[in-house]
Amino acid sequence: MSTAPIRVLIADDEPLVRSGLAVILGAEPDIDVVGEAESGAQAVALARTLTPDVVLTDVRMPALDGIQAARRILDTVVPAPRVVVITTFENDDSVHDALLAGAAGFLLKRSRPEAIVQAVRLAAFGDTLMFPDSVRDLALHRRRATTPFPHPLSEREQDVLRLMASGLGNAEIAATLFLGAETVKTHVANILTKLGARNRTHAVVLAYRSGFVAP
Amino acid sequence: MSTAPIRVLIADDEPLVRSGLAVILGAEPDIDVVGEAESGAQAVALARTLTPDVVLTDVRMPALDGIQAARRILDTVVPAPRVVVITTFENDDSVHDALLAGAAGFLLKRSRPEAIVQAVRLAAFGDTLMFPDSVRDLALHRRRATTPFPHPLSEREQDVLRLMASGLGNAEIAATLFLGAETVKTHVANILTKLGARNRTHAVVLAYRSGFVAP
DNA sequence: TAGACGTTCCCCCGAACGGGGGAGGATCGT
DNA sequence: ACGATCCTCCCCCGTTCGGGGGAACGTCTA
Numbered sequence: 001m002s003t004a005p006i007r008v009l010i011a012d013d014e015p016l017v018r019s020g021l022a023v024i025l026g027a028e029p030d031i032d033v034v035g036e037a038e039s040g041a042q043a044v045a046l047a048r049t050l051t052p053d054v055v056l057t058d059v060r061m062p063a064l065d066g067i068q069a070a071r072r073i074l075d076t077v078v079p080a081p082r083v084v085v086i087t088t089f090e091n092d093d094s095v096h097d098a099l100l101a102g103a104a105g106f107l108l109k110r111s112r113p114e115a116i117v118q119a120v121r122l123a124a125f126g127d128t129l130m131f132p133d134s135v136r137d138l139a140l141h142r143r144r145a146t147t148p149f150p151h152p153l154s155e156r157e158q159d160v161l162r163l164m165a166s167g168l169g170n171a172e173i174a175a176t177l178f179l180g181a182e183t184v185k186t187h188v189a190n191i192l193t194k195l196g197a198r199n200r201t202h203a204v205v206l207a208y209r210s211g212f213v214a215p
Numbered sequence: 216m217s218t219a220p221i222r223v224l225i226a227d228d229e230p231l232v233r234s235g236l237a238v239i240l241g242a243e244p245d246i247d248v249v250g251e252a253e254s255g256a257q258a259v260a261l262a263r264t265l266t267p268d269v270v271l272t273d274v275r276m277p278a279l280d281g282i283q284a285a286r287r288i289l290d291t292v293v294p295a296p297r298v299v300v301i302t303t304f305e306n307d308d309s310v311h312d313a314l315l316a317g318a319a320g321f322l323l324k325r326s327r328p329e330a331i332v333q334a335v336r337l338a339a340f341g342d343t344l345m346f347p348d349s350v351r352d353l354a355l356h357r358r359r360a361t362t363p364f365p366h367p368l369s370e371r372e373q374d375v376l377r378l379m380a381s382g383l384g385n386a387e388i389a390a391t392l393f394l395g396a397e398t399v400k401t402h403v404a405n406i407l408t409k410l411g412a413r414n415r416t417h418a419v420v421l422a423y424r425s426g427f428v429a430p
Numbered sequence: 431t432a433g434a435c436g437t438t439c440c441c442c443c444g445a446a447c448g449g450g451g452g453a454g455g456a457t458c459g460t
Numbered sequence: 461a462c463g464a465t466c467c468t469c470c471c472c473c474g475t476t477c478g479g480g481g482g483a484a485c486g487t488c489t490a
Contacts, residue, residue, distance in 0.1 A: 114340065167413055168417075181469095186467085187467085189448065189449070198384070199476085204419060369435085395438070395439055403477085415477075
């Protein structure tokens with residue numbers, strides 16, 4: 001297992017994060033941090049000249065975001081490095097885009113240092129991929145439409161609609177949410193008018209089609 | 216990093232695979248193979264008594280397949296171990312099911328031993344997930360193999376269900392298909408009993424979840 | 431030929447749904 | 461202090477659903 005060390009390029013607009021990653025990765029004997037970029041454009045340029053094995057890039061960056069940078073790197077740099085995307089936010093919809101762009105992995109900045117190191121090693125292996133549980137669903141399911149409904153539903157109405165989308169009747173929804181049956185009726189009626197649905201089944205259909213609930 | 220070793224339970228119906236995995240994992244100083252199961256049912260039983268940190272289970276097994284075993288282990292064993300599913304076939308649709316069942320990872324038997332070891336370590340970390348590139352698309356995209364209904368629907372019943380899944384009422388369905396309202400009622404009743412649905416909305420939900428109708 | 435199954439239609443009837451109205455209380459921003 | 465919004469519950473009342481029967485007609489098969 002003692003071959004050439006893994007050459008890593010770090011791309012992040014925050015110097016603190018860059019140095020943190022550099023320290024974590026540089027401490028490993030089988031990993032060499034060969035460069036750091038503070039923008040997506042610079043990451044692409046450095047990837048071309050340095051030809052690293054792994055590019056560890058943030059999602060949000062000036063000049064070129066991490067997804068576009070990843071796409072451009074994978075398209076233009078030969079031999080193509082493995083790109084691991086890192087982000088701060090758990091509920092980031094870009095997971096799906098990143099993986100479709102060809103990223104080898106996706107992880108959170110709050111991950112354990114060991115996990116980050118392992119992710120880089122796995123990416124260098126060339127046949128594996130990893131990302132945190134907290135964003136797994138985002139990769140598994142189709143991207144959720146942000147605001148599909150013309151009139152936004154209130155919190156409670158969303159609760160009711162979710163249960164409606166499970167096939168529950170008004171009485172069952174009332175029992176689940178500890179509400180009176182009349183209250184549920186009110187919420188259902190408001191949902192129908194807000195969504196422009198003809199009946200409860202139509203409302204559920206709209207909920208599925210809009211991505212409000214995952215199939 | 217020198218805490219207690221990772222306790223691993225191996226489940227596979229082929230003794231050769233079991234011993235192979237045991238050798239690979241046992242060679243690592245931070246990993247202990249605490250048990251081996253040759254069926255899904257035995258895996259569940261051993262998981263309860265051994266309470267391992269990680270369960271490495273095959274997909275295809277007698278008595279109980281790996282997916283069902285994973286689901287049962289995650290539901291009943293406390294503290295819940297991390298389940299990593301392993302399979303022989305790249306084009307295995309069960310990737311999606313496994314991840315939805317709560318599996319922490321998915322990998323191929325032809326993976327490098329290093330990758331398998333890393334997968335176990337990452338699973339033990341508790342917040343990461345990995346699986347090979349070759350099956351990534353299966354996890355990213357929706358399952359296309361539509362799970363058939365327990366009792367198959369007749370042609371006409373499928374017509375009615377499709378219109379139900381558009382949010383139409385019985386009268387509208389009757390008008391669309393040039394049928395009497397009573398006929399539609401009969402079909403709907405048969406659909407509900409065949410699908411085991413509680414009401415028409417539930418039937419539409421099942422139609423969406425099974426892939427019978429596209430979202 | 432005698433079933434089995436699917437499709438079509440009918441009846442009754444209770445339960446659930448959906449539209450209309452009103453009303454009290456909580457919270458929040460102006 | 462006021463209005464806006466949301467959540468909660470109540471009333472009436474007509475429509476729709478859903479379950480229980482039954483029955484006619486066709487096709488296909490054993």
